[in-house]
Amino acid sequence: MSCKLKTNFSKTGDMRFISHLDLVRMFQRASRRAGLPVTVTQGFSPHLKISIQKALKLGVESSSEEATFYLDRQVSPEDFARSMNAELPDGVKVLSAEHIS
Numbered sequence: 001m002s003c004k005l006k007t008n009f010s011k012t013g014d015m016r017f018i019s020h021l022d023l024v025r026m027f028q029r030a031s032r033r034a035g036l037p038v039t040v041t042q043g044f045s046p047h048l049k050i051s052i053q054k055a056l057k058l059g060v061e062s063s064s065e066e067a068t069f070y071l072d073r074q075v076s077p078e079d080f081a082r083s084m085n086a087e088l089p090d091g092v093k094v095l096s097a098e099h100i101s
Contacts, residue, residue, distance in 0.1 A: 002039060003071050005080055007097045010063045011056065015091030020055040026092065027052075027067065027084075034083035039070040064095070 011023070018026070028048045031038045039049040049070035056062055069080070077097035084094045 003074050004100045005069045005071060005075070005077060005097050006100045007067050007069065007081070007084075008095045009065050009067060010093050010095055011065060011091065012061045012063065013091035015089065016056075016059055016061045019058060020052070023056075023092075024050060024052060026088070027069075030084055030087035031069070033087045036069075036075060036080065036083060037072040039072050068100070 011018075027050050028038075031048060031050070040046050041049050051068045051070075053066040053068070056065065077099065081094045081097045088094070
């Protein structure tokens, strides 16, 4: 059973200097290291299905950004946030997560 998790995260400090694509790659790597069941897209170049709603300009900090993670099975929002925060570098933190339909 698949599900979607909407997360709020912050990007502060030195992490404000990473690009949008690097931020997406960072979330992909952190979710793999955390062992989370993120959905893999079908097609010629498969990748983890993660969507960041708004791309921040380089050098801009934010304390409330949104990202959606598509998962292959149910994971509690608390477990998701805890697992991700354990793998994310200083300056990026998942603040909250919730199931969406």
